[in-house]
Amino acid sequence: MSKFISYRYKDMLPYVPGEQPQDKxxxxxxxxxxxxxxxxxxxxxxxxxxxxxxxxxxxPDSKALVKAIAERFGIEENNVAVSNGSDEMLAFCFMxxxxxxxxxxxxxxxxxxxxxxxxxxxxxxxxxxxxxxxxIDADDYKxxxxxxxxxNPNAPTGLSLSNxxxxxxxxxxxxxxxxxxxxxxxxxDSSAIELINKYDNxxxxxxxxKSVNLAGGRVGYAIACKELVEDxxxxxxxxxxxxxxxxxxxxxxxxxxxxxxxxxxVAKVKSAREYTIKELRDLGFSVLxxxxxxxxxxxxxxxxxxxxxxxxxRGILIRRFDSExxxxxxxxxxxxxxxxxxxxxxxxxxxxxxx
Ligand SMILES: *Cc1c(COP(=O)(O)O)cnc(C)c1O
Numbered sequence: 001m002s003k004f005i006s007y008r009y010k011d012m013l014p015y016v017p018g019e020q021p022q023d024k025x026x027x028x029x030x031x032x033x034x035x036x037x038x039x040x041x042x043x044x045x046x047x048x049x050x051x052x053x054x055x056x057x058x059x060p061d062s063k064a065l066v067k068a069i070a071e072r073f074g075i076e077e078n079n080v081a082v083s084n085g086s087d088e089m090l091a092f093c094f095m096x097x098x099x100x101x102x103x104x105x106x107x108x109x110x111x112x113x114x115x116x117x118x119x120x121x122x123x124x125x126x127x128x129x130x131x132x133x134x135x136i137d138a139d140d141y142k143x144x145x146x147x148x149x150x151x152n153p154n155a156p157t158g159l160s161l162s163n164x165x166x167x168x169x170x171x172x173x174x175x176x177x178x179x180x181x182x183x184x185x186x187x188x189d190s191s192a193i194e195l196i197n198k199y200d201n202x203x204x205x206x207x208x209x210k211s212v213n214l215a216g217g218r219v220g221y222a223i224a225c226k227e228l229v230e231d232x233x234x235x236x237x238x239x240x241x242x243x244x245x246x247x248x249x250x251x252x253x254x255x256x257x258x259x260x261x262x263x264x265x266v267a268k269v270k271s272a273r274e275y276t277i278k279e280l281r282d283l284g285f286s287v288l289x290x291x292x293x294x295x296x297x298x299x300x301x302x303x304x305x306x307x308x309x310x311x312x313x314r315g316i317l318i319r320r321f322d323s324e325x326x327x328x329x330x331x332x333x334x335x336x337x338x339x340x341x342x343x344x345x346x347x348x349x350x351x352x353x354x355x
Contacts, residue, residue: 008122015116018319027339030317032155032184032294034213035335036265038251039258042214045250058246060237065244065253069221072256073193078226081233084243086183086207086220087113090149092235093203093222094121097177098147106149107136109157109326111181114149130157134288134296138165142172151181153188156321156331158290160188163195170199177228179203186211186266187273188291193223200225203232210293211266212255219244219252269293273334279344283351294333296326302354304328310350316343 001010018031037043062082070077083089094117098104106114108127118125128140134157141148148169153160170178180192182204192204203224209215222232236243244252255262273290280287280297287297298304304327308320319331334340 009120012119013116015113019317021317024315026312026315026317027335027342028317029294029333029335029339029343030319030331031215032210032292032333033215034210034265034269034293035339036213036268038213038217039255039261041258041261042251042255045254046247050250051247054246056246058242058244058249060241062244062249065219065249065256068253068256069223072259073223075193075196075223076226078229079196079223081222081224081229081236082244082249083220083222083236084240084245084248085209085218086181086205088240088243089205089220089222089232090114090179090181091117091120092232092239093147093149093177093179093205094118094123095235095239096231097179097203098123100124102176103146104149105141105144105146107151107154109134109154109323110149111151111155111183130154135159136161138168141169141178144173145176147176148173148178149181150178151183152192153184153291155184155292156294156319156326156329157288157296158184158292158294159288160190160291163190163192166192167195167199170195170202174201177201177203179205181205183207183210184292184294186262187270187293196224200227203228208252208255211269212252212262213265214248214252214255217248217251219248268336269334272337272340275337276332276334276340276344279340280347283344283348294331296329296331298329299351302328302351304330307347307350310353311343311346314346314349316346 065082066077066080069080104118104123104125108129131137178201185191195202203222205222208219276295277287285297285299287295304320311318
């Protein structure tokens with residue numbers, strides 16, 4: 001660190017992304033990416049002559065992408081804002097809707113970026129503990145008088161709130177924004193998108209990274225009433241007007257239009273998830289009831305850290321966290337069925353060696 005960094009950031013701890021090792025080929029079950037390649041339609045966009053226009057700036061409004069997203073969900077174009085990954089969209093929400101007077105609230109065990117953004121934007125925050133069973137208690141978020149961020153399904157637990165519970169939170173926080181981060185909602189059974197016309201304090205944040213097989217494209221979006229979309233775009237035009245580059249915009253537009261490939265990939269992940277949950281439970285693991293493309297599991301008597309290391313030495317990467325309450329748990333991204341069969345084979349060996 002130099003002596004020039006602002007006093008505000010001297011002690012700030014940045015977000016630590018999951019490992020992206022470049023040394024050897026792992027079975028990568030650590031960062032919740034899709035195991036499947038992008039839609040063939042999306043790949044085509046990059047291989048033909050479309051890239052001739054890279055000498056020009058992209059369309060700052062990303063009109064084609066916004067239109068494709070609006071069509072997919074049957075909403076108006078002015079209900080959609082787009083961003084460079086959903087992390088940037090979350091940052092726009094922190095910029096636009098949080099200040100010292102309101103403060104911020106989110107679950108204590110959740111996506112690590114909420115705390116990082118609170119620190120980056122110098123905001124006080126309340127980390128609300130999950131219940132004993134790791135679920136979110138909607139009652140804890142009622143009448144909060146703070147800007148609320150909830151990942152639904154939550155990460156790294158995979159547990160989700162129903163739309164009825166989300167509505168209870170929304171209707172008791174009429175003067176505050178509630179951001180529902182739906183990074184994993186395509187793997188669950190519900191979405192809060194259907195509520196945007198009913199609640200002017202709801203923002204649904206989504207991403208192409210997990211369910212649309214485009215983590216490398218860095219594209220995210222928000223769906224909300226048009227006044228909130230205007231506020232978000234005010235942040236975008238004050239920070240990075242060309243936030244979605246020409247290539248990513250074109251690829252994401254083609255990918256979201258290819259609904260059948262998307263459905264096929266999501267269905268494969270869900271069935272590999274059910275297979276993985278069942279096999280892990282048969283091996284004596286406690287596994288939370290995941291609605292996401294990962295599972296959160298532990299086995300009594302086995303150290304999370306040691307299992308992580310044993311898996312890594314056998315070519316399988318998973319994610320774990322050091323914080324006290326979840327340190328024995330493994331967060332295992334659901335890959336292809338073939339990858340999950342290999343994972344189960346290896347974890348069986350590890351379990352057998354431990355007895
Ligand atoms: C992965 C993830 C994101 C970030 O996704 P990007 O669009 O790749 O920036 C946001 N929220 C949650 C809960 C996530 O797990």
